[in-house]
Amino acid sequence: MAKIIDGKALAKKMQKAIADEVAQLQAKYGRPPGLAVLMVGDNPASAAYVKNKETACHKAGITSFGKHLPASATQAELEQIIDELNKDDRVDGILIQLPLPDHLDSVALLNRLDPDKDADGLHPNNLGRLVRGEEGLRSxxxxxxxxxxxxxxxxxxxxxxxxxxxxxxxxxxxxxxxxxxxxxxxxxxxxxxxxxxxxxxxxxxxxxxxxxxxxxxxxxxxxxxxxxxxxxxxxxxxxxxxxxxxxxxxxxxxxxxxxxxxxxxxxxMTVTMLLHNTVWSYRRKFAEGGSRNQ
Structure with missing residues (x-):
C-alpha cells in the first residue's frame, strides 16, 4: 500500500511556522503583513475558498483586505481597485480569485498587478523569473x-x-x-x-x-x-x-x-503557500528599505 502524503498535516506545521515568523516580524517592523483577496460574484466554490483563505490569514496574524464585488462589477472598477491596492503600503499580497465572470478580462487584470504583490505568482514577470530560475513569487x-x-x-x-x-x-x-x-x-x-x-x-x-x-x-x-x-x-x-x-x-x-x-x-497546501508568498513579499519589502511605493 502507498504511503499517504498528508497535506493537511504539512499545512498545519507550515502555517504554525508562518504565524511564529509573522509575530517576530511584526514586532520588528511595526505592522503585520497584509493580503487582499478580490472575489467577483457569488460562485459557491470561490466563496468557500476565499473564506478558508481569510480564516488562515487571521490565524497566521496576516491582515485580510477582502474585496467581495457583485457579478455585475466592471473591468474599470476592478482595475481601479487593483491600482489602489498596488499603492496601499499595508498590502503585501494581492490575489484575484478565479474564475471571474465571463465579461471580465482576467489576463488583463492579472497583468495589472504589481508583480511584487502578485500573491499567486501568475504575473508575466513572475512566470518569467520561474522560467529563468530566478528568485520570485511562485504559483x-x-x-x-x-x-x-x-x-x-x-x-x-x-x-x-x-x-x-x-x-x-x-x-x-x-x-x-x-x-x-x-x-x-x-x-x-x-x-x-x-x-x-x-x-x-x-x-x-x-x-x-x-x-x-x-x-x-x-x-x-x-x-x-x-x-x-x-x-x-x-x-x-x-x-x-x-x-x-x-x-x-x-x-x-x-x-x-x-x-x-x-x-x-x-x-x-495552496492556502499555505499563499500565506508564504504574502510573508515573503512583506519581508522583502522591508529588506529593501521600507515601502516600494514611497
Missing part, C-alpha cells in the same frame, strides 16, 4: 506540490515526471519547478496520443486536469509517486455528493509508493 498550487514532495523525501533529480494538464495555474509552472529540480519532465494533455503509455513511464505522476477519477491503475507504473491536484464534486445515483480527485484513489493506492488524498492532500 501557490505548484509550489505546494513541491513542498509535499520534499516533506515525503521524494528524490526528484533524474526521475521521469509526467504532468497531466497544461494550465497556466498548475501544469506549466509545475513542469518548470520539476525541471528546476533536475527531473526529466513530460507535459501530457487532452491531445496526447497513447496517454497511458506516457503516464506508465512516470516515476512521479501528477494529475491536474479537472476530470473525476480519470487516472486509473492501468495508467500508473508500480511504485510511482502519484500527486492528485484535482478536486471534483460528484453525485451518486442516490443524490449524495462527495469530493474526488483526478485519480482513482482506491485502485491506485494499492500500487503506488506514495499518494496524496482528496481532500487533504494538495488543497491545504
Amino acid at each position: 501557490c498550487t505548484p509550489a505546494g506540490v513541491m513542498e509535499l514532495l520534499a516533506e515525503a523525501n521524494i528524490e526528484i533529480a533524474g526521475k521521469n515526471a509526467v504532468v497531466i494538464g497544461r494550465s497556466i495555474l498548475v501544469g506549466k509552472p509545475l513542469a518548470l519547478m520539476l525541471l528546476e529540480e533536475n527531473a526529466t519532465v513530460t507535459i501530457a494533455h487532452s491531445r496526447t496520443k497513447a496517454l497511458a503509455e506516457v503516464t506508465r513511464k512516470a516515476d512521479i505522476l501528477i494529475a491536474a486536469i479537472g476530470r473525476p477519477e480519470f487516472v486509473t491503475a492501468d495508467m500508473v507504473k508500480p511504485d510511482a509517486v502519484v500527486i492528485d491536484v484535482g478536486i471534483n464534486r460528484v453525485t451518486d445515483d442516490l443524490g449524495k455528493s462527495r469530493l474526488v480527485g483526478d485519480v482513482d484513489y482506491d485502485s491506485i493506492v494499492a500500487i503506488a509508493s506514495h499518494i496524496t488524498p482528496v481532500p487533504g492532500g494538495v488543497g491545504p
